[in-house]
Amino acid sequence: MKHISGKDINLGFALVVLSSITLVAGAFRWPLFIFSAILLVSYIVLDRKKLRCPNCGGFENLERLMYAKKHVFYCRHCGERINVL
Ligand SMILES: [Zn+2]
Numbered sequence: 001m002k003h004i005s006g007k008d009i010n011l012g013f014a015l016v017v018l019s020s021i022t023l024v025a026g027a028f029r030w031p032l033f034i035f036s037a038i039l040l041v042s043y044i045v046l047d048r049k050k051l052r053c054p055n056c057g058g059f060e061n062l063e064r065l066m067y068a069k070k071h072v073f074y075c076r077h078c079g080e081r082i083n084v085l
Contacts, residue, residue: 002054003083009065012051015043016062055080 019039026033051065052058058077060068067073069084 003085004051004054004065004068006069006084008046008050009062009069009084012043012046012062013066015039015046019043053077053080053082055082 019036022032022036022039026036047059051060051062053060053075055075056078058075060075060082064073065084068082073082073084074080075082
């Protein structure tokens, strides 16, 4: 059955959080901006490859995917159920 991996959602969330932290820290130590950019790009790649509706490829934001981990969740683009495993 088609599904989105819960691990990928956690990873995406971690990347966003780390990217935000390094961005703020970059105000004090500028090389951290580079890490922030790398983390952000990693997240974008992960998002494009893994964090999409498996049926139609539609974009879902991270908050909705976190919600989908614990609730029954339907894609707002195609209406198919998205399973998070
Ligand atoms: Zn869909």
